[in-house]
Amino acid sequence: MKQKDRSLSWTRTLYLLVALVLMSLALILLSQGRALQPVESFANTVFTPVQHAVSGVTSTVGGWFTGLARGGQLEEDNKNLREALDAVTAENARYQELGIENAQLRSMITFQIARPETQAVVANSIGGDPSGLTRVLTIDEGSNSGIKEGMAVTSPGGILVGTIQAVKSDRSTVLLLTDIDSKIPVATQRSQVPGVLEGQWQHGGNLTATHIPRDADVQAGDVLVTSGLGGTFPKGLLCAQMQNVHQNDVQVEKDGDAIPLVDLTTLAMVLVVTK
Amino acid sequence: MTYIGALLLFIFGLVQTVVLPQVVPLAARPQLIVLLVVAVCLVESLHDAVIWGFMGGLMLDLMNGPSVPLGSSALLMVLVALIASFGQADPFRTLVVVPLATVFGATIFYNILLMLLLFALGRDVPFADNLLRVALPSAILNTILMPVAYSAVLWLSERMGRRMRVEW
Numbered sequence: 001m002k003q004k005d006r007s008l009s010w011t012r013t014l015y016l017l018v019a020l021v022l023m024s025l026a027l028i029l030l031s032q033g034r035a036l037q038p039v040e041s042f043a044n045t046v047f048t049p050v051q052h053a054v055s056g057v058t059s060t061v062g063g064w065f066t067g068l069a070r071g072g073q074l075e076e077d078n079k080n081l082r083e084a085l086d087a088v089t090a091e092n093a094r095y096q097e098l099g100i101e102n103a104q105l106r107s108m109i110t111f112q113i114a115r116p117e118t119q120a121v122v123a124n125s126i127g128g129d130p131s132g133l134t135r136v137l138t139i140d141e142g143s144n145s146g147i148k149e150g151m152a153v154t155s156p157g158g159i160l161v162g163t164i165q166a167v168k169s170d171r172s173t174v175l176l177l178t179d180i181d182s183k184i185p186v187a188t189q190r191s192q193v194p195g196v197l198e199g200q201w202q203h204g205g206n207l208t209a210t211h212i213p214r215d216a217d218v219q220a221g222d223v224l225v226t227s228g229l230g231g232t233f234p235k236g237l238l239c240a241q242m243q244n245v246h247q248n249d250v251q252v253e254k255d256g257d258a259i260p261l262v263d264l265t266t267l268a269m270v271l272v273v274t275k
Numbered sequence: 276m277t278y279i280g281a282l283l284l285f286i287f288g289l290v291q292t293v294v295l296p297q298v299v300p301l302a303a304r305p306q307l308i309v310l311l312v313v314a315v316c317l318v319e320s321l322h323d324a325v326i327w328g329f330m331g332g333l334m335l336d337l338m339n340g341p342s343v344p345l346g347s348s349a350l351l352m353v354l355v356a357l358i359a360s361f362g363q364a365d366p367f368r369t370l371v372v373v374p375l376a377t378v379f380g381a382t383i384f385y386n387i388l389l390m391l392l393l394f395a396l397g398r399d400v401p402f403a404d405n406l407l408r409v410a411l412p413s414a415i416l417n418t419i420l421m422p423v424a425y426s427a428v429l430w431l432s433e434r435m436g437r438r439m440r441v442e443w
Binding site: 043142166172 | 303344
């Protein structure tokens with residue numbers, strides 16, 4: 001009798017397991033076909049305000065923890081950035097003397113002033129990747145605000161932080177620059193040498209600038225801006241700064257490490273460039 | 276599943292999707308829903324665990340951005356519950372190491388499934404790096420947290436009259 005009960009219980013569990021697996025698969029298929037949009041929108045209206053409130057509290061705490069964990073690295077970063085800042089300041093002075101500052105500095109002043117022709121949607125960060133396998137940000141604006149996949153996402157100051165990876169009606173996922181899937185066509189601001197900025201976070205790094213022509217004039221401290229190639233991004237958005245350049249006699253191209261110009265771990269608000 | 280279970284999953288989902296990505300600056304972080312599902316599976320039954328897994332996965336899917344399709348975390352968590360049921364091989368719960376080994380294995384299993392899912396979605400997935408930098412440390416964190424989760428689920432279970440008291 002007891003054995004029969006146990007067998008019945010196992011059969012029941014097995015049926016439940018199969019039913020839930022099938023239900024999950026059905027949800028995945030329906031979700032891909034956007035048939036579940038109303039359900040997801042309803043869930044978003046319930047969850048987003050809560051996530052927003054919690055995010056507001058934890059982003060402050062998070063910044064503190066990040067600073068604590070990266071104390072040693074921050075000191076080194078600070079030193080590097082100060083040196084780079086000196087180099088950039090000197091460079092700017094030279095540009096002024098040469099009379100070509102206007103075009104170069106347009107991308108360095110605040111986003112709205114520099115780009116009156118562009119339109120951007122302001123969005124708030126309401127979460128990140130729960131697994132830690134990818135470097136993404138969840139924001140509280142989606143296709144209802146005109147956001148589409150592939151659009152550029154910047155910090156409030158207009159520095160590129162990533163691209164829109166996926167969109168739902170009222171929330172989107174931003175693929176941050178440092179994710180391994182992120183590949184942005186860039187050029188050095190000083191010498192307009194083209195390259196590709198690739199994320200290296202999953203490999204334990206920040207960014208790598210690749211496909212730089214072997215004989216091109218690229219130096220540590222060079223600022224990288226979007227090149228506009230491919231037409232996906234506006235041209236001239238500030239992205240990163242070169243830390244070093246690697247070159248050997250065999251390769252036809254050279255590459256180098258770069259660091260983002262903004263701290264991607266503490267982004268609370270971003271701009272999505274919609275036009 | 277009771278309202279307490281739903282509330283727990285909501286809170287854990289919120290912590291997993293909002294708090295941990297902002298507060299923990301490292302790639303590795305505890306996988307709280309995995310932890311809860313394994314604990315429920317060991318304290319209660321596979322039957323309960325698959326329901327908790329499905330609901331917890333759905334909660335993650337709804338709170339997360341649209342980078343993975345709705346239902347995918349639910350599917351993974353149901354499979355995690357199934358894997359965790361191997362930990363029920365010690366019916367008298369005498370071996371402390373069994374829950375620890377189960378949650379360690381289940382967390383690794385979850386991360387591998389997630390990597391396969393991302394790969395299937397066309398993402399660039401560095402399997403070896405992710406295993407070393409994310410899956411393994413997350414599994415260790417979950418193993419450290421398991422005694423707390425197990426005791427909490429056991430306590431809840433007793434309060435609701437589901438099991439006899441079992442000491443850790």
